[in-house]
Amino acid sequence: MFKIGLIINPLAGLGGSVALKGSDGMAEQARALGAEPRALARTQLALAELADLNDRLMMFTVGGDMGETVCRQLNLPFETCYQPASPSTADDTRNAVARLVEQGIDLLLFAGGDGTARDVCAAAPESLCVLGIPAGVKIHSGVYGVTPAGTGRLLAKLVRGEPVSLMAADVMDIDEVAFREGRVRARRYGEMLIPGELSYVQAVKVSGVESDELVLTDIADDIIERMQEHDDCYYIMGSGSTVAAVMERLELDNTLLGVDLVYQQRLLASDLDARGLYQHIRDKKCKLVITLIGGQGHIFGRGNQQLSPEVIKAVGRDNIWLLATKTKLNSLQGRPLRVDTNEPELDRELGGLMRVITGYHDEVLVRVANPEDEAQ
Incomplete structure (x- = not known):
C-alpha cells in the first residue's frame, strides 16, 4: 500500500x-x-x-x-x-x-x-x-x-x-x-x-544515447561527495560494475563479484563473507552502497548473499544507497525492484519507495515490492 x-x-x-x-x-x-x-x-x-x-x-x-x-x-x-x-x-x-x-x-x-x-x-x-x-x-x-x-x-x-x-x-x-x-x-x-514529472531524460548523452561510462562517472562522483559528508561511516561496497565504478574512482582495489569494506576512503577488508562483514560493522555507523541486477531488478538475494538479513538490519533501510543507470531501470519495463533476503518480514520492511541514485545529484523514486506483497 x-x-x-x-x-x-x-x-x-x-x-x-x-x-x-x-x-x-x-x-x-x-x-x-x-x-x-x-x-x-x-x-x-x-x-x-x-x-x-x-x-x-x-x-x-x-x-x-x-x-x-x-x-x-x-x-x-x-x-x-x-x-x-x-x-x-x-x-x-x-x-x-x-x-x-x-x-x-x-x-x-x-x-x-x-x-x-x-x-x-x-x-x-x-x-x-x-x-x-x-x-x-x-x-x-x-x-x-x-x-x-x-x-x-x-x-x-x-x-x-x-x-x-x-x-x-x-x-x-x-x-x-x-x-x-x-x-x-x-x-x-x-x-x-x-x-518531479519523470521523462527519463538522460543525464549524459552522446549522440542521443546514454553513455554508461559517463553516467557511471557521474554516479561515482555523487557517492564520493556523500562519503565526504559522512566521513565517520563505514561503507559496505556491494558487488557489480556500477559499484565497481565508485571503487575505481576512489582508486581502491575492488572485488567485482564480492563485498568490500571502506572507511574514510581506505579499503579495510576485501571479499567479506556474511559473518566477517557483520563482525566488522556491528555497533558502527555504516552505509550500504549497492546496485540492482539489470533486467531482473533484484537488490538482495541474487549473487550477494554476503548481505545477510543480520547485516541488512544492522545497516538499516535508510542507510542503503542504491545505484543504477536509467538505462538499467528502463530495462525493467515498469516492474518494481525485488528483494529476496530469505526473511519474508524483512522483505516487506524493505518494500515501498526507494531512492535510486542515477547520476550526479540526480535521483529517482522506484518502488520495491515482491509479487506476494503486491497481491495483498
Whole structure:
C-alpha cells in the first residue's frame, strides 16, 4: 500500500477572491466580505485522480476539514491521526506533520499556500517527500503542482508504482503586510523534496544515447561527495560494475563479484563473507552502497548473499544507497525492484519507495515490492 499523509489548510485562499492579497490572519475579515473556502474543493479535484486506485493506497490524515472530511466524501481508505483545534492554526499543521510522519508515510500531500508550505517545511524531516495542492492566494514556493488535477495525476503515477524523479524545491513566502502596500518582499525559508514529472531524460548523452561510462562517472562522483559528508561511516561496497565504478574512482582495489569494506576512503577488508562483514560493522555507523541486477531488478538475494538479513538490519533501510543507470531501470519495463533476503518480514520492511541514485545529484523514486506483497 502506498501511504499518503494528507493535511489541508481549510483557511487557505480565503483572502484571494476578496482582494485581501493573502489569508494570513485575515480569515474573519475575508468571510465578512463574502469569501468562500476553496481548499477542500481543490483537494477534491486532486484526489479525484486516485478514484481507481483505492486498493493501492492508504490515507493518514487530520480530523475535520483538515483532511478527514474530504477523505469521507471521496470514499478513500483513511485513518485519522490527529485532532486539530477549532478553528485550526499553524501549530496544528506543524503538529500534524509530526504525527503523520510517525505513520511511515511515503509522501505528505498538503493543500494551502506559501504559509502552509512554510509550516510543513518547519516540521517535516529533510528526507520526507512532499507535494502541495495549490490552494492559497500566493504560490511563490516551488513545492506545488501547477493545478490541483495536475498534482493528482503526478500522485497517481507514484501510487501506480511508476518511477518518478526527486528534486529539491524552494519554499518561499512574501511579507503580506508589505504586499498589501504594493511592495514585494520575498524570502526563502528552506527547501523540500518533491516528486518531479519523470521523462527519463538522460543525464549524459552522446549522440542521443546514454553513455554508461559517463553516467557511471557521474554516479561515482555523487557517492564520493556523500562519503565526504559522512566521513565517520563505514561503507559496505556491494558487488557489480556500477559499484565497481565508485571503487575505481576512489582508486581502491575492488572485488567485482564480492563485498568490500571502506572507511574514510581506505579499503579495510576485501571479499567479506556474511559473518566477517557483520563482525566488522556491528555497533558502527555504516552505509550500504549497492546496485540492482539489470533486467531482473533484484537488490538482495541474487549473487550477494554476503548481505545477510543480520547485516541488512544492522545497516538499516535508510542507510542503503542504491545505484543504477536509467538505462538499467528502463530495462525493467515498469516492474518494481525485488528483494529476496530469505526473511519474508524483512522483505516487506524493505518494500515501498526507494531512492535510486542515477547520476550526479540526480535521483529517482522506484518502488520495491515482491509479487506476494503486491497481491495483498
